[in-house]
Amino acid sequence: MGNIVVLGAGGQLGQEFQAIASLYTSFEFVFVERAKLDLVNATALEEFFKVNDCDYIINCAAYTNVDKAEDEGPKANLINTVAVRNLASICAQKDIGLIHISTDYVFNGKGEKPYKTDFPTEPLGNYGRSKRKGEEAIMEIHPENSLIIRTSWLYSEFGHNFVKTMLRLGEELNSISVVEDQVGSPTYARDLAMAILEMIPQMKDGKTGIYHYANNGEVSWYAFAKAILKTTHPNCSVQPVPSSAYPTKVKRPKYSVLDTTKTETDFKITIRLWDVALQEALSRIQS
Numbered sequence: 257m258g259n260i261v262v263l264g265a266g267g268q269l270g271q272e273f274q275a276i277a278s279l280y281t282s283f284e285f286v287f288v289e290r291a292k293l294d295l296v297n298a299t300a301l302e303e304f305f306k307v308n309d310c311d312y313i314i315n316c317a318a319y320t321n322v323d324k325a326e327d328e329g330p331k332a333n334l335i336n337t338v339a340v341r342n343l344a345s346i347c348a349q350k351d352i353g354l355i356h357i358s359t360d361y362v363f364n365g366k367g368e369k370p371y372k373t374d375f376p377t378e379p380l381g382n383y384g385r386s387k388r389k390g391e392e393a394i395m396e397i398h399p400e401n402s403l404i405i406r407t408s409w410l411y412s413e414f415g416h417n418f419v420k421t422m423l424r425l426g427e428e429l430n431s432i433s434v435v436e437d438q439v440g441s442p443t444y445a446r447d448l449a450m451a452i453l454e455m456i457p458q459m460k461d462g463k464t465g466i467y468h469y470a471n472n473g474e475v476s477w478y479a480f481a482k483a484i485l486k487t488t489h490p491n492c493s494v495q496p497v498p499s500s501a502y503p504t505k506v507k508r509p510k511y512s513v514l515d516t517t518k519t520e521t522d523f524k525i526t527i528r529l530w531d532v533a534l535q536e537a538l539s540r541i542q543s
């Protein structure tokens with residue numbers, strides 16, 4: 257069904273694609289890590305796609321440190337906006353299908369029901385702003401053959417994520433304080449990667465533009481931490497605290513649940529509940 261180049265292949269989601277690739281024999285994959293191609297280097301990017309033909313690019317590369325992006329705004333911008341714009345131009349020239357991952361942090365968190373894809377964006381920090389500008393660049397340059405998939409609270413056995421942080425803290429501490437007034441949907445990166453590979457063949461039917469993918473259901477970071485530790489470290493207690501008791505450089509959205517109905521309907525995929533996905537991920541992480 258086509259050749260896929262996965263950029264940012266060494267990150268959390270990129271490694272999930274590497275882990276599941278052998279299940280999808282109708283695709284040929286090329287995995288490209290940062291050491292092989294720095295996306296910020298526009299010349300290198302262009303040269304790479306002169307010699308590497310493909311039908312689709314999945315862009316998993318990003319600047320993802322939400323707090324650090326406040327001090328390194330220009331750097332976050334180069335990766336999340338400028339490189340994405342350059343990538344969209346290359347894809348437009350060569351008519352390559354572009355699958356780009358974006359985030360729930362494009363929203364301001366003041367919503368009270370799951371965000372539909374056309375809900376107005378208003379990011380709270382540099383990370384979210386740079387990701388939103390990346391989305392806008394794609395929609396301007398290569399709308400007819402791009403999929404922008406916003407997801408939220410990604411975790412997996414690979415890379416850095418909240419689940420692995422909780423498992424580490426559960427080993428080290430008897431009690432952890434976690435914010436209760438931020439609500440979202442945790443998403444198992446493996447589920448997302450598998451869904452993307454189901455969605456790609458349907459792009460040719462005009463299913464393009466912005467879509468939301470997150471595991472179903474909503475939960476606070478506190479309740480998520482409790483669910484993680486209940487099965488893995490039952491002796492470690494989790495205390496609910498307000499955001500004010502856990503100060504961070506940049507404010508997180510209070511409510512960032514994504515409405516995934518359009519994705520499920522248009523692509524005819526079923527998305528499972530966050531706590532079901534979590535149990536599978538935990539058993540994989542622990543084995």
Ligand SMILES: NC(=O)C1=CN([C@@H]2O[C@H](COP(=O)(O)OP(=O)(O)OC[C@H]3O[C@@H](n4cnc5c(N)ncnc54)[C@H](OP(=O)(O)O)[C@@H]3O)[C@@H](O)[C@H]2O)C=CC1
Pocket residue numbers: 264265266267268269270289290293294295296315316317318319320335357358359360387406407408409410411415416
């Ligand atoms: N993590 C999350 O909770 C969420 C993530 N997302 C989005 O999902 C996508 C995947 O995220 P995730 O896998 O968790 O992120 P990671 O931070 O785990 O992976 C990002 C990858 O991008 C690479 N990268 C950074 N800069 C460059 C560059 N200049 N050139 C090439 N590669 C580069 C990183 O390399 P290195 O490690 O060497 O810096 C890393 O391997 C991103 O678009 C992110 O914004 C959306 C919602 C939630």
Ligand SMILES: Cc1cn([C@H]2C[C@H](O)[C@@H](COP(=O)(O)OP(=O)(O)O[C@H]3O[C@@H](C)C(=O)[C@@H](O)[C@H]3O)O2)c(=O)[nH]c1=O
Pocket residue numbers: 320321322359360361407408409410417418421432433434435438477502504508
């Ligand atoms: C480690 C820890 C975090 N927290 C809080 C801080 C924060 O409000 C919340 C989540 O913490 P983190 O810093 O791990 O998560 P954060 O980096 O904000 O995660 C985000 O990453 C980017 C890339 C995204 O796109 C988002 O969807 C989201 O997943 O939990 C606690 O309350 N106690 C703790 O012990």
